[in-house]
Amino acid sequence: MIFSKACEYGIRATVLIAQHSLNGERVGLKVIAKEIASPEAFTAKILQTLSRNKIVSSIKGPRGGFEIPIVNMENLRLYQIVKAIDGEELMEECGLGLKACNPEKPCPIHHQFKDIRTNLVKMLRETTVHDLAIGMKDGATFLKV
Amino acid sequence: MIFSKACEYGIRATVLIAQHSLNGERVGLKVIAKEIASPEAFTAKILQTLSRNKIVSSIKGPRGGFEIPIVNMENLRLYQIVKAIDGEELMEECGLGLKACNPEKPCPIHHQFKDIRTNLVKMLRETTVHDLAIGMKDGATFLKV
DNA sequence: ATATATTAAGACCTTTTTATCTTTTAATTG
DNA sequence: CAATTAAAAGATAAAAAGGTCTTAATATAT
Numbered sequence: 134m135i136f137s138k139a140c141e142y143g144i145r146a147t148v149l150i151a152q153h154s155l156n157g158e159r160v161g162l163k164v165i166a167k168e169i170a171s172p173e174a175f176t177a178k179i180l181q182t183l184s185r186n187k188i189v190s191s192i193k194g195p196r197g198g199f200e201i202p203i204v205n206m207e208n209l210r211l212y213q214i215v216k217a218i219d220g221e222e223l224m225e226e227c228g229l230g231l232k233a234c235n236p237e238k239p240c241p242i243h244h245q246f247k248d249i250r251t252n253l254v255k256m257l258r259e260t261t262v263h264d265l266a267i268g269m270k271d272g273a274t275f276l277k278v
Numbered sequence: 279m280i281f282s283k284a285c286e287y288g289i290r291a292t293v294l295i296a297q298h299s300l301n302g303e304r305v306g307l308k309v310i311a312k313e314i315a316s317p318e319a320f321t322a323k324i325l326q327t328l329s330r331n332k333i334v335s336s337i338k339g340p341r342g343g344f345e346i347p348i349v350n351m352e353n354l355r356l357y358q359i360v361k362a363i364d365g366e367e368l369m370e371e372c373g374l375g376l377k378a379c380n381p382e383k384p385c386p387i388h389h390q391f392k393d394i395r396t397n398l399v400k401m402l403r404e405t406t407v408h409d410l411a412i413g414m415k416d417g418a419t420f421l422k423v
Numbered sequence: 424a425t426a427t428a429t430t431a432a433g434a435c436c437t438t439t440t441t442a443t444c445t446t447t448t449a450a451t452t453g
Numbered sequence: 454c455a456a457t458t459a460a461a462a463g464a465t466a467a468a469a470a471g472g473t474c475t476t477a478a479t480a481t482a483t
Binding site for chain 3: 306307308322323325326329336337338339340341342343344
């Protein structure tokens with residue numbers, strides 16, 4: 134898979150939280166785990182990472198839960214989620230794992246990969262969580278497992 | 279990373295073997311592991327997988343080693359190596375790991391991902407090991423770690 | 424035929440990723 | 454302020470990926 138399992142859950146959770154935030158609602162861990170069909174305790178860990186990285190806001194106590202202010206959502210990119218969970222390796226490092234790979238000393242698949250990598254990064258940098266939440270709200274996209 | 283470590287080593291090994299095969303030489307495990315800077319025993323396992331999948335030919339005994347007949351090389355695609363080692367998940371499955379994701383019920387990032395995925399598969403299906411071996415022979419590409 | 428060089432196979436170990444459980448901290452409400 | 458609800462943190466466990474070691478099988482050359 135392109136993202137780790139943790140990252141898949143992280144993106145799914147973020148989109149779900151964003152969708153609820155569009156309605157001015159917070160969502161708790163239990164609901165998130167159920168809605169995105171992820172293991173609850175593992176999801177909690179991932180949400181902690183997202184919270185530490187200011188990707189989601191968490192509020193403790195009764196009526197607490199997770200939310201993403203709409204203002205933030207509009208400037209929050211997929212790139213930031215992937216970076217927070219999987220790091221930037223996918224976006225930056227050589228497809229064959231060669232540290233010495235660069236345009237002057239390219240690896241055997243360097244050129245074949247370049248455009249794919251560029252487009253992936255472009256997509257991750259351009260796509261906002263707001264875009265994704267709107268897609269869900271409109272019924273154009275789904276988080277069905 | 280986009281490929282597993284095993285797959286990175288597998289591609290690197292295949293390209294190295296192909297390059298030697300262009301010169302009519304076989305390469306043994308020790309040389310391969312040294313040239314691509316991979317752990318020898320682990321590389322042996324990966325070469326077994328490649329051999330079982332008819333991606334490389336192996337010859338035992340003195341003057342044995344690995345080779346790829348040039349005729350095969352010209353029709354051998356990156357896709358087959360990745361499929362043999364990592365499977366087809368990267369090429370086929372939903373970016374968010376949703377089994378139910380399809381064009382009628384797309385996941386939140388389905389459309390953003392579609393073209394990237396298509397281009398990746400296209401590249402893996404079009405790039406032959408012969409292409410990569412020629413690049414190495416010409417000194418246009420490198421397996422330097 | 425025998426010794427040797429080489430890959431194949433299988434058991435084993437280590438590290439990382441995925442996942443769970445328990446305890447602590449913090450916010451809300453009565 | 455006490456009780457309750459919810460997330461944070463940390464310790465632990467299971468599974469998968471990454472990696473090693475030993476023994477077997479097989480081809481070659483003498």
